[in-house]
Amino acid sequence: MSAPEPFKHLLPGRLYRVSRPFQDWFGKTWEVDERLTFVTHSVVPYHSGVTLTFKGEDGVERVLTMQWLPEEQGAVLDALEAHLVETEISPR
Structure with missing residues (x-):
């Protein structure tokens, strides 16, 4: 099994912060200041x-x-x- 690949600027294992709110395909809003560690991605081209x-x-x-x-x-x-901007460990 190969290591997860980056997606655009997202690198596996790096921490990112939501800097602008947005909605996903299901209508869920991803809120500013949510901190997330990127794991992997998949693409369904068709x-x-x-x-x-x-x-x-x-x-x-x-x-x-x-x-x-x-x-x-x-x-x-x-x-x-x-x-989604790369960030340091959460100060919280």
Whole structure:
């Protein structure tokens, strides 16, 4: 089994903070200041689907599902680095 691959600017094992709120394909809002460690991703090209898997600060797996189409979450995925920024360990 190979090591997880990066997705855009997201590197496996690195901590990211939501810097701009956004909604995923299911309509869930990802709130500013949520901190998430990137784990892996998968892509379903024929549906323009992207699934990003993270671990929350509580250790629970968090799955972000989006569709890379203009009428869906395409704008968020195009500017993902503006929505999820690499950060240091949470000061909380």
